[in-house]
Amino acid sequence: MRIHHLSLLSLIFCYCFLIHRMFDITAVSGQIVEDQQQSLLKLKNGLKFNPEKSRKLVTWNQSIDCCEWRGVTCDEEGHVIGLDLSGESINGGLDNSSTLFKLQNLQQLNLAANNLGSEIPSGFNKLKRLTYLNLSHAGFVGQIPIEISYLTWLVTLDISSVSYLYGQPLKLENIDLQMLVQNLTMIRQLYMNGVSVSAQGNEWCNALLQLHNLQELGMSNCNLSGPLDPSLTRLENLSVIRLDQNNLSSSVPETFAEFPNLTILHLSSCGLTGVFPEKIFQVATLSDIDLSFNYHLYGSLPEFPLNGPLRTLVVRDTSFSGAIPDSVNNLRQLSILNLSTCLFNGTLPSSMSRLMELTYLDLSFNNFTGPIPSLNMSNNLMHLDLSHNDLTGAITSVHFEGLRKLVQIDLQYNLLNGSIPSSLFALPLVKTIQLSNNHFQGQLDEFSNTSYLSSIIFLSLSNNSLSGSIPHSLCNNSNLLVLDVSYNQFNGKIPECLAQSDTLVVLNLQHNQFNGSIPDKFPLSCALKTLDLNSNLLRGPIPKSLANCTSLEVLDLGNNQVDDGFPCFLKTISTLRVMVLRGNKFHGHIGCSHTNSTWHMLQIVDVAFNNFSGLLPAKCFKTWKAMMRDEYHDGSKLIRIGSQVLTFGGIYYQDSVTLTRKGLQMKFVNILSILTSVDFSSNNFEGTIPEEIMNFTGLFCLNLSHNALAGQIPSSMGNLKQLQSLDLSSNRFDGEIPSQLASLNFLSYLNLSYNRLVGKIPVGTQLQSFDASSYADNEELCGVPLIKSCGDDGITYGRSRSLQTRPHAIGWNFLSVELGFIFGLGLIIHPLLFRKQWRHWYWKRVDSILCLIFPQLNLEFERHGGQSYIVLRWGL
Ligand SMILES: *[C@@H]1O[C@H](CO)[C@@H](O)[C@H](O)[C@H]1NC(C)=O
Ligand SMILES: *[C@@H]1O[C@H](CO)[C@@H](O)[C@H](O)[C@H]1NC(C)=O
Ligand SMILES: *[C@@H]1O[C@H](CO)[C@@H](O)[C@H](O)[C@H]1NC(C)=O
Ligand SMILES: *[C@@H]1O[C@H](CO)[C@@H](O)[C@H](O)[C@H]1NC(C)=O
Ligand SMILES: *[C@@H]1O[C@H](CO)[C@@H](O)[C@H](O)[C@H]1NC(C)=O
Ligand SMILES: *[C@@H]1O[C@H](CO)[C@@H](O)[C@H](O)[C@H]1NC(C)=O
Ligand SMILES: *[C@@H]1O[C@H](CO)[C@@H](O)[C@H](O)[C@H]1NC(C)=O
Ligand SMILES: *[C@@H]1O[C@H](CO)[C@@H](O)[C@H](O)[C@H]1NC(C)=O
Ligand SMILES: *[C@@H]1O[C@H](CO)[C@@H](O)[C@H](O)[C@H]1NC(C)=O
Ligand SMILES: *[C@@H]1O[C@H](CO)[C@@H](O)[C@H](O)[C@H]1NC(C)=O
Numbered sequence: 001m002r003i004h005h006l007s008l009l010s011l012i013f014c015y016c017f018l019i020h021r022m023f024d025i026t027a028v029s030g031q032i033v034e035d036q037q038q039s040l041l042k043l044k045n046g047l048k049f050n051p052e053k054s055r056k057l058v059t060w061n062q063s064i065d066c067c068e069w070r071g072v073t074c075d076e077e078g079h080v081i082g083l084d085l086s087g088e089s090i091n092g093g094l095d096n097s098s099t100l101f102k103l104q105n106l107q108q109l110n111l112a113a114n115n116l117g118s119e120i121p122s123g124f125n126k127l128k129r130l131t132y133l134n135l136s137h138a139g140f141v142g143q144i145p146i147e148i149s150y151l152t153w154l155v156t157l158d159i160s161s162v163s164y165l166y167g168q169p170l171k172l173e174n175i176d177l178q179m180l181v182q183n184l185t186m187i188r189q190l191y192m193n194g195v196s197v198s199a200q201g202n203e204w205c206n207a208l209l210q211l212h213n214l215q216e217l218g219m220s221n222c223n224l225s226g227p228l229d230p231s232l233t234r235l236e237n238l239s240v241i242r243l244d245q246n247n248l249s250s251s252v253p254e255t256f257a258e259f260p261n262l263t264i265l266h267l268s269s270c271g272l273t274g275v276f277p278e279k280i281f282q283v284a285t286l287s288d289i290d291l292s293f294n295y296h297l298y299g300s301l302p303e304f305p306l307n308g309p310l311r312t313l314v315v316r317d318t319s320f321s322g323a324i325p326d327s328v329n330n331l332r333q334l335s336i337l338n339l340s341t342c343l344f345n346g347t348l349p350s351s352m353s354r355l356m357e358l359t360y361l362d363l364s365f366n367n368f369t370g371p372i373p374s375l376n377m378s379n380n381l382m383h384l385d386l387s388h389n390d391l392t393g394a395i396t397s398v399h400f401e402g403l404r405k406l407v408q409i410d411l412q413y414n415l416l417n418g419s420i421p422s423s424l425f426a427l428p429l430v431k432t433i434q435l436s437n438n439h440f441q442g443q444l445d446e447f448s449n450t451s452y453l454s455s456i457i458f459l460s461l462s463n464n465s466l467s468g469s470i471p472h473s474l475c476n477n478s479n480l481l482v483l484d485v486s487y488n489q490f491n492g493k494i495p496e497c498l499a500q501s502d503t504l505v506v507l508n509l510q511h512n513q514f515n516g517s518i519p520d521k522f523p524l525s526c527a528l529k530t531l532d533l534n535s536n537l538l539r540g541p542i543p544k545s546l547a548n549c550t551s552l553e554v555l556d557l558g559n560n561q562v563d564d565g566f567p568c569f570l571k572t573i574s575t576l577r578v579m580v581l582r583g584n585k586f587h588g589h590i591g592c593s594h595t596n597s598t599w600h601m602l603q604i605v606d607v608a609f610n611n612f613s614g615l616l617p618a619k620c621f622k623t624w625k626a627m628m629r630d631e632y633h634d635g636s637k638l639i640r641i642g643s644q645v646l647t648f649g650g651i652y653y654q655d656s657v658t659l660t661r662k663g664l665q666m667k668f669v670n671i672l673s674i675l676t677s678v679d680f681s682s683n684n685f686e687g688t689i690p691e692e693i694m695n696f697t698g699l700f701c702l703n704l705s706h707n708a709l710a711g712q713i714p715s716s717m718g719n720l721k722q723l724q725s726l727d728l729s730s731n732r733f734d735g736e737i738p739s740q741l742a743s744l745n746f747l748s749y750l751n752l753s754y755n756r757l758v759g760k761i762p763v764g765t766q767l768q769s770f771d772a773s774s775y776a777d778n779e780e781l782c783g784v785p786l787i788k789s790c791g792d793d794g795i796t797y798g799r800s801r802s803l804q805t806r807p808h809a810i811g812w813n814f815l816s817v818e819l820g821f822i823f824g825l826g827l828i829i830h831p832l833l834f835r836k837q838w839r840h841w842y843w844k845r846v847d848s849i850l851c852l853i854f855p856q857l858n859l860e861f862e863r864h865g866g867q868s869y870i871v872l873r874w875g876l
Pocket of ligand 9 (some may be wrong): 594
């Protein structure tokens with residue numbers, strides 16, 4: 001009974017105690033929650049953010065317990081221990097006095113992906129319990145405060161930034177890496193990509209050696225110098241190493257093969273040299289290696305161990321050589337293999353067929369030979385680029401059978417032959433197919449499953465030996481943007497449906513045997529920017545419906561039998577840049593009197609070899625503004641034009657136009673926005689050279705030869721400062737050669753022969769450096785270089801051209817290939833542009849092109865090892 005009493009008492013006591021405790025706890029935690037809630041609301045009110053883009057902060061309100069708010073994590077007792085404000089469009093309001101620093105229980109803080117635009121506040125040292133701090137891409141700038149180094153519990157620190165977006169990088173200046181990390185001994189993940197650390201090899205390596213627990217290291221683009229210290233392998237927990245885009249200029253130590261847990265090794269664009277230790281590829285844990293853009297890094301691929309875990313193997317743009325080993329199929333998980341632009345050779349091992357996880361295969365720009373292994377087991381393959389090799393043999397319908405994810409196939413510039421299997425066009429997701437510059441032959445079959453075809457947007461079959469007609473099933477394709485079948489032997493009529501397309505942006509049928517008339521079916525919604533029908537057997541007039549193609553930029557009807565007057569009805573196409581009517585049966589006068597619209601962007605006009613007659617169209621010339629402005633030669637403007645090219649409907653295509661220069665027909669694989677040219681040669685034009693042409697100060701080439709033009713050569717021709725090629729031969733020009741011609745500093749081709757010029761060739765000028773043939777058959781012309789002297793003497797002459805500096809050269813063919821790749825596939829590889837390594841590479845290339853093109857540019861034609869190059873040369 002007593003016991004009972006006691007128990008009852010104690011029970012009551014306990015009960016009371018418990019009740020009391022409970023009240024106590026709720027009171028305390030209520031207070032905490034209340035305080036925290038207020039702090040958080042204050043924090044919210046202090047922050048500047050875009051409520052439309054915010055998904056977390058906007059939901060924070062008084063009426064709900066803060067532990068329930070989005071982005072807030074509490075422990076069981078109601079303390080806020082985690083705060084995730086990443087991607088909230090916060091653009092200010094975080095300073096030393098922010099109430100954020102009152103949340104002293106915080107263990108995890110993520111402010112990533114915002115736009116704060118200020119320095120990192122020093123208040124972080126108050127958040128002593130932080131184990132996870134993510135400030136990556138938060139928009140912080142300037143010096144990293146020492147206070148970060150007080151956070152000794154940190155396990156994860158991510159302060160990566162994209163400095164070039166904000167102008168000012170995050171940097172370590174007053175403190176160095178050593179000071180920043182010396183007390184962060186718990187750290188396992190350290191990401192500082194893009195932070196300007198500026199340290200020498202032994203400095204940053206030594207600093208890191210203190211971090212015994214380090215597992216993941218991200219220090220890409222940190223201004224680190226080399227060498228890579230072999231002692232780094234003492235960090236035996238390291239599993240991720242990302243050091244891309246640092247100027248390490250060193251070799252990779254063999255000891256890197258000793259990391260017991262290495263899974264990711266990224267060292268792209270590091271200026272690495274020497275021979276890369278093969279053993280590293282064989283590290284038993286390594287799944288992802290990227291050594292790209294280390295142009296002077298040598299090495300070869302080793303035999304791969306059975307069941308190797310490699311998923312990503314990227315060595316593009318290095319000096320790696322040798323063959324792909326048969327054992328590549330041991331890499332059962334290989335997903336990305338990129339060996340592009342190296343020195344690899346040999347045949348592709350048939351064992352590659354067993355790489356079932358491949359998604360991305362790029363072996364382009366190597367010297368691989370032999371046949372292409374079947375890839376029909378690589379069910380996940382999306383991107384295939386084997387272009388620019390010496391691959392031979394046929395591709396069969398089996399090769400790519402069933403690759404339902406394949407988006408891109410690039411096999412151009414190889415030696416492939418046989419016919420093109422129509423099954424290729426039936427892959428359900430394929431968007432681009434590039435088979436140009438091979439030896440494919442035979443006819444294209446109609447494709448059976450036409451519904452599939454609708455995914456192709458880019459089809460290039462140029463420079464093969466294909467014949468027959470264009471399959472009708474191509475026309476069922478509602479997505480096709482670019483069709484290039486140029487340089488083949490296709491024949492028959494141009495399918496009407498191609499003209500009817502309202503998606504096609506580029507239609508290139510040049511150098512085939514298409515006959516009949518051009519279909520008069522261009523719809524109101526015509527999207528064409530390039531129509532190239534050069535060198536076919538087309539007859540009849542230019543179809544009137546072509547006027548519907550109001551975005552047209554390039555119209556090339558050259559070398560056909562088109563029989564028409566000058567196409568004034570196309571005046572409504574104000575976007576026209578290139579008009580080539582050369583070598584047809586055009587006739588009548590040029591000039592359009594009844595229209596107000598103009599071709600103000602026109603930069604290449606070629607109407608040579610027709611039967612045009614009458615006066616040169618002076619009034620027309622007045623409206624060709626693009627020819628007039630020097631601004632096209634101003635570097636800054638050029639970039640603007642360059643970006644116009646970039647936005648070329650989202651897709652750019654290499655136009656090729658043949659121009660006659662230096663008496664040679666040259667093919668310009670790519671038309672620069674700055675190239676301007678007027679060719680009216682071999683017609684029946686009469687009258688004088690209109691003064692209006694002398695306003696074409698941007699003109700590179702002027703050819704009026706083989707007409708019946710007369711009068712004097714205007715002295716104002718000296719205005720055409722950019723002129724590189726001038727041909728007035730075989731006309732009836734008389735009078736003297738104006739001395740002003742001597743001021744055309746870039747003139748490298750001059751032909752005044754077969755005229756009625758008289759007098760002395762201007763003495764002591766570069767005009768005397770041209771060959772005598774430039775002046776032949778002008779009976780009354782005398783002086784050097786002609787044999788006939790003028791009677792007076794004492795002339796000094798020489799071949800001292802004013803501009804004889806050592807030219808620099810870039811291979812234009814190579815560049816245009818790159819441009820074609822960049823712009824041409826812009827649509828498809830767009831997401832890839834966001835991968836830094838790609839972007840880096842692209843912009844390096846594009847920049848160097850744009851910066852290097854100057855008005856002095858001079859185009860030359862060269863052949864190297866069977867390839868034709870158009871080389872740009874300019875004096876400096
Ligand atoms: C608070 O948030 C809740 C849920 O997001 C919402 O239903 C409520 O209307 C909000 N209250 C106020 C006062 O904004
Ligand atoms: C924070 O305070 C420190 C001094 O404690 C000062 O140097 C720094 O500029 C302040 N930072 C900001 C962002 O206000
Ligand atoms: C930091 O946050 C960003 C955005 O949420 C995330 O992508 C990144 O992986 C985080 N970094 C670490 C080391 O967790
Ligand atoms: C690191 O810790 C040591 C010892 O605890 C201390 O003396 C030193 O000031 C700390 N340094 C930094 C930069 O936090
Ligand atoms: C390697 O990683 C595994 C799993 O991530 C881990 O269990 C092991 O302890 C690590 N070994 C070393 C030496 O870091
Ligand atoms: C690749 O082939 C080209 C032409 O066949 C040759 O000029 C070049 O030297 C070769 N390169 C290598 C590394 O074998
Ligand atoms: C690959 O290139 C190397 C070096 O240029 C050469 O020695 C070797 O014979 C080539 N191998 C094949 C299969 O062409
Ligand atoms: C434009 O297309 C429409 C529809 O095809 C056609 O009727 C019309 O004649 C075309 N316009 C011109 C100017 O040819
Ligand atoms: C050309 O412009 C003038 C005045 O701007 C206008 O009167 C005339 O109708 C226009 N002619 C055509 C063909 O558009
Ligand atoms: C050449 O251009 C100038 C300035 O634009 C203009 O004033 C002049 O009339 C033009 N000359 C001819 C012949 O069109």
